[in-house]
Amino acid sequence: MTRSAPGPSRNLPQYGALAAVLLANWLLFPDFFSIRLQDGRLFGSLIDVLNRGAPVALLAIGMTMVIATRGVDLSVGAVMAISGAVAATLTQAGWGLLPVLAASLGAGLLCGLWNGLLVAVLRIQPIIATLILMVAGRGIAQLVTEGQIVTFTSPGLAFIGSGSFLTVPMPVVITAVLLGVTALLVRMTALGLMIEAVGVNRLSSAGAGVNTPVVLIAVYVWCGLCAAVAGLVVAADIRGADANNAGLWLELDAILAVVVGGTSLLGGRFGLLLSVVGALILQAMNTGILLSGFKPEFNLIVKAGVLMVVLLLQSPTLTLFLPRPAGPRPAQPPVRPPTPPRAKPESPSPSAGA
Amino acid sequence: MTDPTPTASSPLLAVRGLSKAFLGVQALDGVDFTVRHGEIHALLGENGAGKSTLIKTLTGVYQRDAGTVTLEGRTIAPRGVEEAQRLHIGTVYQEVNLLPNLSVAENLFLGRQPMRFGMRFGLVDRGAMRRRARAVLIPYGLTLDVTAPLGRFSVATQQIVAIARAVDMSAKVLILDEPTASLDAQEVAVLFKVMRTLRSRGIGIVFVTHFLDQVYALCDRITVLRNGRLVGERRTAELPRLDLVAMMLGRELEAAAHRIAPPVDDAEEDARPPLVRFRGYGKARSVEPFDLAIRPGEVVGLAGLLGSGRTETARLVFGMDRADRGEAAVDGQAVRLRGPRDAIRLGFGFCPEDRKKEGIVGALSVRENIILALQARQGWLRPIPRRRQEEIADRFIRLLDIRTPHAEQPIQLLSGGNQQKALLARWLATEPRLLILDEPTRGIDVGAHAEIIRLIERLCADGMALLVVSSELEEIVAYSRRVVVLRDRRHVAELRGGEVAVDRIVAAIASESVPVEPRP
Numbered sequence: 001m002t003r004s005a006p007g008p009s010r011n012l013p014q015y016g017a018l019a020a021v022l023l024a025n026w027l028l029f030p031d032f033f034s035i036r037l038q039d040g041r042l043f044g045s046l047i048d049v050l051n052r053g054a055p056v057a058l059l060a061i062g063m064t065m066v067i068a069t070r071g072v073d074l075s076v077g078a079v080m081a082i083s084g085a086v087a088a089t090l091t092q093a094g095w096g097l098l099p100v101l102a103a104s105l106g107a108g109l110l111c112g113l114w115n116g117l118l119v120a121v122l123r124i125q126p127i128i129a130t131l132i133l134m135v136a137g138r139g140i141a142q143l144v145t146e147g148q149i150v151t152f153t154s155p156g157l158a159f160i161g162s163g164s165f166l167t168v169p170m171p172v173v174i175t176a177v178l179l180g181v182t183a184l185l186v187r188m189t190a191l192g193l194m195i196e197a198v199g200v201n202r203l204s205s206a207g208a209g210v211n212t213p214v215v216l217i218a219v220y221v222w223c224g225l226c227a228a229v230a231g232l233v234v235a236a237d238i239r240g241a242d243a244n245n246a247g248l249w250l251e252l253d254a255i256l257a258v259v260v261g262g263t264s265l266l267g268g269r270f271g272l273l274l275s276v277v278g279a280l281i282l283q284a285m286n287t288g289i290l291l292s293g294f295k296p297e298f299n300l301i302v303k304a305g306v307l308m309v310v311l312l313l314q315s316p317t318l319t320l321f322l323p324r325p326a327g328p329r330p331a332q333p334p335v336r337p338p339t340p341p342r343a344k345p346e347s348p349s350p351s352a353g354a
Numbered sequence: 355m356t357d358p359t360p361t362a363s364s365p366l367l368a369v370r371g372l373s374k375a376f377l378g379v380q381a382l383d384g385v386d387f388t389v390r391h392g393e394i395h396a397l398l399g400e401n402g403a404g405k406s407t408l409i410k411t412l413t414g415v416y417q418r419d420a421g422t423v424t425l426e427g428r429t430i431a432p433r434g435v436e437e438a439q440r441l442h443i444g445t446v447y448q449e450v451n452l453l454p455n456l457s458v459a460e461n462l463f464l465g466r467q468p469m470r471f472g473m474r475f476g477l478v479d480r481g482a483m484r485r486r487a488r489a490v491l492i493p494y495g496l497t498l499d500v501t502a503p504l505g506r507f508s509v510a511t512q513q514i515v516a517i518a519r520a521v522d523m524s525a526k527v528l529i530l531d532e533p534t535a536s537l538d539a540q541e542v543a544v545l546f547k548v549m550r551t552l553r554s555r556g557i558g559i560v561f562v563t564h565f566l567d568q569v570y571a572l573c574d575r576i577t578v579l580r581n582g583r584l585v586g587e588r589r590t591a592e593l594p595r596l597d598l599v600a601m602m603l604g605r606e607l608e609a610a611a612h613r614i615a616p617p618v619d620d621a622e623e624d625a626r627p628p629l630v631r632f633r634g635y636g637k638a639r640s641v642e643p644f645d646l647a648i649r650p651g652e653v654v655g656l657a658g659l660l661g662s663g664r665t666e667t668a669r670l671v672f673g674m675d676r677a678d679r680g681e682a683a684v685d686g687q688a689v690r691l692r693g694p695r696d697a698i699r700l701g702f703g704f705c706p707e708d709r710k711k712e713g714i715v716g717a718l719s720v721r722e723n724i725i726l727a728l729q730a731r732q733g734w735l736r737p738i739p740r741r742r743q744e745e746i747a748d749r750f751i752r753l754l755d756i757r758t759p760h761a762e763q764p765i766q767l768l769s770g771g772n773q774q775k776a777l778l779a780r781w782l783a784t785e786p787r788l789l790i791l792d793e794p795t796r797g798i799d800v801g802a803h804a805e806i807i808r809l810i811e812r813l814c815a816d817g818m819a820l821l822v823v824s825s826e827l828e829e830i831v832a833y834s835r836r837v838v839v840l841r842d843r844r845h846v847a848e849l850r851g852g853e854v855a856v857d858r859i860v861a862a863i864a865s866e867s868v869p870v871e872p873r874p
Contacts, residue, residue: 188737190729190736190737191734193718193726194730194734196717196718197715197722201711201714201716203711203712204711204712204713204714204715207674207712208726209730210730211695211730268717269717
């Protein structure tokens with residue numbers, strides 16, 4: 001699935017960062033890795049990271065493919081609000097679970113279609129095209145909920161947010177399933193190749209016969225669907241829809257997760273699993289900072305610092321300054337040497353924490 | 355080099371021994387160039403001749419390595435466009451370098467607005483600016499709303515405003531870089547009138563163009579550059595077109611080109627049904643309507659100077675640009691080419707001139723680049739299995755001798771020739787019936803060059819139809835059964851059989867604009 005990653009060395013920054021953050025959490029909070037089974041559901045800080053990280057991970061799955069086409073989708077947070085508002089409002093109106101899910105996901109698909117048409121057919125720059133729905137989407141969600149915070153008690157819908165399947169919390173299961181389905185969809189078909197081709201060079205791809213508008217629309221539609229799923233998970237978790245705050249600023253976390261995962265904003269190669277790892281790094285940091293009892297004022301600073309390190313480790317410019325492995329520097333850009341001769345002080349390598 | 359005929363008046367602008375190199379590549383090598391008062395001087399040359407380097411050195415974009423530039427006897431060395439402008443050298447580019455969102459008046463006086471209350475920190479005197487703008491434009495026959503944004507007017511009007519600005523800033527030398535490239539005939543006429551008026555006022559105009567008819571209609575003298583060197587300066591009246599084209603292309607016209615395409619019975623050939631046939635096919639402002647038929651196992655060459663409509667023809671045939679007139683047929687069936695996907699479905703393939711921008715998908719591997727068109731045609735739901743992809747890639751890497759460490763190498767790391775071969779492989783993998791090649795050998799080393807020509811001949815022998823654009827006339831003559839010659843966006847001649855020879859092509863390019871009826 002992660003064809004961007006021929007060897008493990010290339011993904012070292014991501015997996016290393018995740019390991020380092022988890023280890024740091026463990027140092028601050030010795031019970032961090034303890035997992036217990038209670039009422040047929042797993043509990044523990046690690047499970048919490050997975051569970052709380054699910055919405056951003058879901059967004060990151062769709063966002064990865066949009067970014068791979070050299071685009072970006074700023075509207076995912078607003079789409080979450082719309083899908084949550086639709087689900088809560090219809091549930092309260094007495095609809096059954098399946099129609100509610102269909103309507104909610106359908107709303108996400110429509111939002112994605114709108115973005116896709118603006119980008120692919122009207123050729124509006126993605127950042128501007130999706131900004132429209134980012135702004136308008138919250139308004140639409142507020143119209144759906146009529147400005148209220150709509151709550152519901154339907155156990156069926158709530159199960160999506162707080163239930164569990166084979167002891168694993170539902171948000172984690174849903175994320176894993178969506179990741180698997182998406183990976184199958186892009187890697188078992190030729191869609192992945194076309195997405196990467198369009199992202200690297202839209203003109204050349206069109207000249208080779210790639211149906212670039214359809215590819216672009218497809219990724220935005222899928223991104224809308226992922227956002228709708230994330231919106232459902234959040235609404236189901238809190239058993240209500242808050243049109244003003246659901247998914248607020250999460251589009252930025254999702255973009256960050258994708259970038260931390262190593263997919264370039266310039267398009268091309270993408271790794272779905274790595275984006276999910278990126279989302280988990282973000283969540284592990286959030287959880288760690290909460291557990292550590294740092295003053296909340298420090299939270300954002302610490303987060304920014306760790307992210308900078310992860311991104312710097314991927315930067316081709318920085319790799320130039322790192323001690324080189326023997327032999328001429330490879331012409332390929334950001335391949336990091338598997339074992340740097342000297343550990344850099346800021347490197348979050350696992351050994352530093354042990 | 356050819357000494358310019360001595361004139362009574364001293365030259366306005368004299369360039370002597372100008373040299374400029376970029377990273378060791380000599381873009382200009384000891385070039386002399388003279389512009390006199392009140393003349394329109396054509397600066398001509400093919401790709402890489404050094405025209406734009408010369409202009410940019412004159413306007414201060416580049417600094418010269420050696421040589422002198424004197425304007426009315428005074429040595430100048432501008433360090434920027436603004437300084438050049440102050441030294442009385444004004445430039446107008448094809449893509450007008452003004453600000454479309456500002457008004458006509460603002461564009462005319464940008465950076466030198468009439469001020470109230472002091473020049474440095476005063477306020478712009480808008481009333482005075484408007485009045486002066488109207489006055490400035492009157493000699494050009496332009497009466498328009500000078501407060502309207504410039505972008506609202508046609509390119510021709512914008513160009514005249516740009517000229518007016520340059521002249522009003524006391525330009526003595528006015529450089530027009532392909533001003534007519536995006537104008538229609540009527541707009542060209544207006545522009546020419548302006549240029550003639552300026553000439554009569556003693557301004558020296560340097561005119562860069564690809565349209566030979568315009569050169570002969572307007573210019574007093576011609577300077578031809580080739581490969582960074584001066585070929586010669588001539589009076590237009592004393593230079594037959596044929597000699598001009600020969601100067602630009604650098605060919606010995608007597609030398610009959612060696613021809614390797616097998617002689618064929620033309621009558622018998624023409625009886626064969628064509629694979630594709632275009633009738634009255636064309637696109638406004640791109641290429642005039644043309645007729646074209648290509649038969650299986652036949653190479654048709656498209657020859658002409660840069661900007662003559664060769665590439666435009668190739669792009670229309672592949673559907674990269676959409677024709678707005680005429681009809682196309684494949685196997686006698688009418689077809690519509692709304693885009694490359696239509697063309698590919700019909701069995702066409704196209705290797706574009708700009709490989710990097712429109713051909714390769716740089717960051718993807720050689721394998722992915724080779725199978726891309728085949729995969730796109732099959733659709734995303736029918737992926738080519740990885741094993742099969744590797745087989746295809748390896749086969750073509752062997753067959754075309756693509757030099758790459760392995761099929762997974764990003765294609766952007768390959769040399770130009772190997773990129774071109776990979777692009778050819780992309781199309782060959784789709785087993786095309788018609789392959790369109792736009793400058794297939796440009797920027798390619800000698801070895802790969804010969805291989806690609808051999809490949810063209812082999813494909814043709816296998817029954818494929820080929821349409822090849824090339825600036826290399828020997829090359830075109832070597833493999834083409836027929837050659838379509840273009841000039842000024844028009845198909846002006848079709849040579850076949852024994853007529854296919856370099857001197858005939860050059861003669862057709864140089865011919866007066868009497869439209870030659872294309873034969874069916």
